[in-house]
Amino acid sequence: MTDLQQAWPMPSAPRPIVIIGTGGIVRDAHLPAYRKAGFTVAGLYDPDLVRADTLARGWGGLRVFGSLTEAAAQDAVFDIAAPPVAHASILAALPKGATVLLQKPMGLDLAGATAIRDLCHARGLIASVNFQLRYSAMMLAIADAIRQGRLGTLTEIEVHINLVTPWQLFPHLKPNPRVEIVSHSIHYLDAIRALVGDPRGVFARSFGHPTSALADTRTSMILDYGDMLRVLLSINHHHDFGRRFQDARFRVEGVTGAATAKLGALLDYPTGEGDELWITPRRGPWARVPLAGAWFPDAFIGPMANLQRFAAGQDAVLATAVDDAWQTMALVEALYRSNDQPGTPLPTQRTDR
Numbered sequence: 001m002t003d004l005q006q007a008w009p010m011p012s013a014p015r016p017i018v019i020i021g022t023g024g025i026v027r028d029a030h031l032p033a034y035r036k037a038g039f040t041v042a043g044l045y046d047p048d049l050v051r052a053d054t055l056a057r058g059w060g061g062l063r064v065f066g067s068l069t070e071a072a073a074q075d076a077v078f079d080i081a082a083p084p085v086a087h088a089s090i091l092a093a094l095p096k097g098a099t100v101l102l103q104k105p106m107g108l109d110l111a112g113a114t115a116i117r118d119l120c121h122a123r124g125l126i127a128s129v130n131f132q133l134r135y136s137a138m139m140l141a142i143a144d145a146i147r148q149g150r151l152g153t154l155t156e157i158e159v160h161i162n163l164v165t166p167w168q169l170f171p172h173l174k175p176n177p178r179v180e181i182v183s184h185s186i187h188y189l190d191a192i193r194a195l196v197g198d199p200r201g202v203f204a205r206s207f208g209h210p211t212s213a214l215a216d217t218r219t220s221m222i223l224d225y226g227d228m229l230r231v232l233l234s235i236n237h238h239h240d241f242g243r244r245f246q247d248a249r250f251r252v253e254g255v256t257g258a259a260t261a262k263l264g265a266l267l268d269y270p271t272g273e274g275d276e277l278w279i280t281p282r283r284g285p286w287a288r289v290p291l292a293g294a295w296f297p298d299a300f301i302g303p304m305a306n307l308q309r310f311a312a313g314q315d316a317v318l319a320t321a322v323d324d325a326w327q328t329m330a331l332v333e334a335l336y337r338s339n340d341q342p343g344t345p346l347p348t349q350r351t352d353r
Contacts, residue, residue: 005144006137006292008301009315011308016042018065018074020090021081021103022052024169028270030081031059033300045071068093077101077308081130083172084108084116091119091127099311100127101303104190105182105332106325113329117322128307128318129325133187134194135302136295138261138277142252143195145279151254152282154196157231159188163246163267165237167214180206180216182332185235188250189335190328192223192231194319195252198327199223199231204335205343209238221335243267257281265296272296 017034019026022044034041043063046052056062065071068090072078077099080090084107094100100120106129107113120127133139145151165184173179181189181204201224206216217238223231239246248263262276275294280286293299309315318324 002290004141004148004289006141008135008140008305009309010037010305011312011314013312014039014308015099015311016040016074016076017079017304018042018045018071018076019079019081020045020068020071021086022046022048022055023081024270025103026081027055027058029297029300030079031055032297034304035059036298037301037305039304042074042076043071072098077304077311079304084112087116088119091116091123091125094123094125097124098126099307100125101307102127102129102322102325104130104325105186106322106329108176108178108182109336110326110329110333113326117326120322126307126311126318127322128303128310128320129322129328130300130303131187131190131320131325131328132299132303133295134191134319135306136275136299137291137293138275138289138295139191139194139250139299140302141277141279141289141291142250142259142261145257145259146195146252146254150257150279150281151252151259152256154229154252154254156251156253156258157192157196157229158249158251159185159192159233159235160247160249160251161233161235161237161263161266162239163237163248163269164240165217165266165269167212167217167237169270173214177215178336179214180219180235180237181221181335184237185219185221185233186328186332188233189331190320190325191250193328193331196225196229196231198331199225202331202334202338204338206336206339211238211240223331255282263295265294 045065052064056064072093079101081103203222207218219235221233248266250261252259259279264273264275267273277289310318
């Protein structure tokens with residue numbers, strides 16, 4: 001299994017990166033990934049200059065720009081690691097034709113995603129969205145196994161998440177009317193789209209929880225890919241009963257083989273556990289695939305590498321371009337619309353006999 005693709009090719013002449021936004025995801029994922037890849041970070045900008053300066057000093061004294069205008073004036077690739085409500089104003093401040101990586105999600109709903117996509121087109125931006133799970137070593141390997149025919153005709157994709165997520169680390173989510181699908185499960189939905197394309201239709205139900213102030217933190221989803229491929233997601237962020245039965249799995253099965261990935265980053269987040277990938281032919285044996293990197297932070301190298309290679313003409317396809325990201329957001333929107341519809345009522349017995 002060591003011949004499976006696990007990393008995106010690197011650009012031959014990487015450009016420097018300006019990061020806009022200095023929250024926890026930049027500290028824990030973007031900066032470690034870029035250092036590991038050998039990318040140069042030209043500087044940081046955040047409206048909270050104190051937070052930006054603190055982060056910069058922790059990373060060897062990175063340059064901190066005093067304004068968005070100053071940051072946007074750099075000859076660099078722009079990594080916008082800000083909440084989606086800020087995306088449009090930041091994009092409007094960048095030079096026309098700039099190369100941009102946007103933090104997911106692409107807006108909070110499809111209308112927001114459409115506005116961001118149209119703004120990128122109007123300004124001629126080379127723009128991609130940081131859906132990094134599909135670039136992780138385990139998901140790239142699964143995709144390659146499918147391409148090589150090792151799993152055969154696909155019959156099953158299941159995502160099973162049953163654990164405790166420390167939502168207090170994400171206070172910006174409290175006012176949002178939509179939380180779980182658009183801010184968390186969107187990773188799995190995008191990875192599924194990368195493997196098998198768009199479904200014909202969807203079913204979803206999202207739920208809150210008595211211990212949470214957030215709108216929704218548990219979801220059941222079914223994606224319709226016809227009569228052969230069964231795709232479902234079961235997401236529960238409130239299994240606070242010890243580690244024994246907590247789970248974070250992405251399972252793919254076909255007629256001739258199967259793969260299962262452990263999403264270790266989600267278990268005991270943000271400390272996390274190691275990712276795992278296991279693959280078997282029909283009737284075994286299962287083999288553990290040595291992984292070249294983890295979802296956090298290594299997968300964050302992939303979107304930036306693809307973006308820079310595409311901008312330089314080295315990659316023919318920008319895998320998570322804003323137009324493709326819009327399709328992921330359209331899937332999210334369909335799931336929320338399904339959530340708003342009543343279920344099919346049960347037949348009733350006649351009582352007039």
